[in-house]
Amino acid sequence: MSARIRVSSLLPDFPWDTIAAVKAEAAAHPGGIVDLSVGTPVDPVAPLIRAALNSVAEVPGYPTTHGTPELRAAAVDALKRRYGVTDIDPAAVLPVIGTKELIAGLPKLLGLGADDLVVIPEAAYPTYEVGALLAGAEVVRADGLTQLGPRNPALIYVNSPSNPTGKVLGVDHLRKVVAFARERGAIVASDECYLGLTWEGRAVSILDPDVCDGDHTNLLAVHSLSKTSNLASYRAGFVTGDAGLVAELLEVRKHSGMMVPFPIQAAMTAALSDDAHEAQQRERYRARREILRKALEAAGFRIDHSEAGLYLWSTKGENCHTTLDWLAKRGILAAPGEFYGPGCAEYVRIALTATDERIDAAAARLGEH
Numbered sequence: 001m002s003a004r005i006r007v008s009s010l011l012p013d014f015p016w017d018t019i020a021a022v023k024a025e026a027a028a029h030p031g032g033i034v035d036l037s038v039g040t041p042v043d044p045v046a047p048l049i050r051a052a053l054n055s056v057a058e059v060p061g062y063p064t065t066h067g068t069p070e071l072r073a074a075a076v077d078a079l080k081r082r083y084g085v086t087d088i089d090p091a092a093v094l095p096v097i098g099t100k101e102l103i104a105g106l107p108k109l110l111g112l113g114a115d116d117l118v119v120i121p122e123a124a125y126p127t128y129e130v131g132a133l134l135a136g137a138e139v140v141r142a143d144g145l146t147q148l149g150p151r152n153p154a155l156i157y158v159n160s161p162s163n164p165t166g167k168v169l170g171v172d173h174l175r176k177v178v179a180f181a182r183e184r185g186a187i188v189a190s191d192e193c194y195l196g197l198t199w200e201g202r203a204v205s206i207l208d209p210d211v212c213d214g215d216h217t218n219l220l221a222v223h224s225l226s227k228t229s230n231l232a233s234y235r236a237g238f239v240t241g242d243a244g245l246v247a248e249l250l251e252v253r254k255h256s257g258m259m260v261p262f263p264i265q266a267a268m269t270a271a272l273s274d275d276a277h278e279a280q281q282r283e284r285y286r287a288r289r290e291i292l293r294k295a296l297e298a299a300g301f302r303i304d305h306s307e308a309g310l311y312l313w314s315t316k317g318e319n320c321h322t323t324l325d326w327l328a329k330r331g332i333l334a335a336p337g338e339f340y341g342p343g344c345a346e347y348v349r350i351a352l353t354a355t356d357e358r359i360d361a362a363a364a365r366l367g368e369h
Contacts (some may be wrong), residue, residue, distance in 0.1 A: 010133050019336065022321075022328045034362040036292075036351045037335045039310045040164070041230040043284060043355075049229065052270035053263045063262035065254045067095040067238075071265045074272035075223075075238055082275065083195060085207045085221075086241045090164050092243040094250055095260040095268065098235035099224040100195055103127045106220075107135035107155060107191060109252050110245075114138075116154035123165050123341045125191065128157045141341060145180045152184045161194040161203050161308030164340045164349040168203045168308050174211045181218060187245065190222025193224040193237075197282060199289065200307035207241055216241045227310060228278045229271040234317035236260070236268045285310060288352045288359045293364035296350065304347075312350045313337075330365040 005036070027033040032327040066072070072090040079085040104127050107118055118132035122141045132139045146253045155192075158177060160169035175258040190206035204211055207221050214228055226232035240246065253259075260268075271277070293303060293312060301314045316323050320336040327334055327348070337347030354362070 002279050007134070010125075011130055013120065019324070019333075022324050023333050025325075025328040026331050026351040031331055031361060031365075034332045034354060034358045034365070036362065037333045037362070039227070039351045039353050041226065041232050042353055043230050043232050043281060045234075045273070046274070048274055048277065049231070049267045049270050053234075053267040056263050056266045059262050061262075063259045065094075066091075066250055067093065067260065068262075068265050068269065071095060071255075071269045071272070072267045075240065078272040079205070079223075079240070082278075083205050083208070085205050086209060087216070087287060088207065088240055089243055092216070092246045093238055093240045094246050094253070095236075095238045095265060097192070097227070097237075097258060097260055098232075099222050099237035099239075100127055101235070101258075102222060102237065102239055103189075103191065104131045104134065107131045107137055109249055110155065110187065112137045112154050117151060119148065119153045119186075120161065121157065121159055121341075123162065123344050124157070125159060126339060128159075128191075140365045147178060153181075153186045155322070156181055156188050157191065158188055158206060159191040161198060162305070163191075163194065163309060164311055164337070164344070164347075165313045166194075166306035166309040166311055168198065168201055171208070171210050174206060174208075178206070178212050178219065185218075187218045187220065187242075189220045189222060191222045193222065193227055194309040195223070196228040196249075196278060197285060197310060198308040199286065203308050209356075214312045216243070217240055218245070220245055225268060225271050228265065228281060230281060231267065231271060233298070234264050234267055236264055248299045249309055279293055282322075285352050288354070288356065291359055291363050292350065292352065295366040299366040310352045312352070313347055314350050315347045317346060319347055320348050330368070332362050332365060 072093040076088045076090050112135045114136045116137045118137045119142055120128040120137050122143045129139050192205055195203055197314045205221055206219050207216055220239055222239050224237040296314055301316055305315050306312050320338055324336055334348040334350045337344035
């Protein structure tokens with residue numbers, strides 16, 4: 001009998017475990033830590049969302065994997081109303097238990113394996129790579145299609161606006177990705193979790209008619225309510241696009257019992273049906289972004305990209321760990337750029353997700369440089 005393979009041995013170290021020492025140093029600051037490392041919401045969940053959650057708390061039965069008709073309709077309406085995405089069949093909407101779960105499992109759910117190539121951005125959310133490794137697929141980092149040569153990838157991840165860089169891909173770039181994928185028979189999975197947090201220019205969905213001409217074949221768009229509606233603790237997201245692909249994901253997830261709890265589905269329906277709370281949260285982040293950006297630039301940082309999303313992609317032109325130490329001495333914790341790719345070692349990712357009081361504290365400490 002062969003020895004059992006430990007799945008964890010196939011994966012890189014969990015990134016956040018590697019900065020425990022610098023976190024401890026930041027926490028020792030007399031004024032307390034300002035944790036700008038993880039993009040976790042700190043503002044309260046809107047009352048209308050909490051009311052929706054509570055309204056069905058007594059329901060005892062199993063939820064459906066496909067989600068309620070009300071939830072799927074609310075998602076379709078929100079995508080059209082907020083982002084101009086049209087021609088989505090409500091049957092092609094599938095709620096997921098947080099989008100990280102979906103991304104980590106997507107290559108396996110799609111049947112990818114050792115013979116398949118998964119393309120991820122050069123600066124990338126780590127879970128894209130993790131999902132490919134869990135499926136045993138090959139991973140290539142590439143921001144340009146010419147980098148792939150004659151190879152035919154099975155899955156191409158697009159992330160616009162980007163985590164960590166905040167970069168927004170234009171319509172022409174996304175059209176080229178779609179055309180290339182269709183020529184090579186690849187699936188495009190577009191992580192659009194930060195689409196509602198665009199500060200400069202225009203960010204568009206892979207499903208935008210300007211990008212795909214209304215044809216969703218082999219396209220998947222992944223959306224999260226964690227950022228715009230503060231629902232990270234609810235684990236609330238959904239995937240939509242190609243109706244055939246979504247149906248396949250649904251069939252596999254039904255067998256796996258991967259169901260979003262019914263009260264969470266009700267909360268998602270309320271969140272997707274209301275734009276006022278989302279606009280309020282967006283303005284909170286806009287104000288925090290302006291304060292942090294000015295303070296960082298005054299302290300000698302350069303901010304690259306960052307035209308959207310919840311982060312400032314920042315550098316002092318030195319190794320990220322040197323910068324992390326500099327920040328930790330001031331009680332500020334950031335994420336090292338090396339988390340996101342081998343070409344990111346001179347950057348730190350600084351999140352906007354802290355209270356107004358903590359953002360003000362960080363700005364004051366940066367001003368003491």
